Amino acid sequence: MVFSKAVSGTPSAVFPRADFDLVPMQSTGLVSIPFGSPAGWLGSRWDRRLRPVAGRENRRLYEESEARLLAAAE
Numbered sequence: 001m002v003f004s005k006a007v008s009g010t011p012s013a014v015f016p017r018a019d020f021d022l023v024p025m026q027s028t029g030l031v032s033i034p035f036g037s038p039a040g041w042l043g044s045r046w047d048r049r050l051r052p053v054a055g056r057e058n059r060r061l062y063e064e065s066e067a068r069l070l071a072a073a074e
Helices: 030-045 049-072
Strands: none
Touching: none
């Protein structure tokens, strides 16, 4: 978004007198959405060290309170 026409180069931009747009589009969704999907996937796979431990701990906590949750008791 920083290097689009929404920020610089047009009369309705944040900085209308500056012209540092590298992406020749008003909205950068055409570029950022396809880039964001693989980046989000890569970020979710980046650190696997804590996942098994956290998963077991979450499962244990759920099993302790499962009966109360299903019965809607406090």
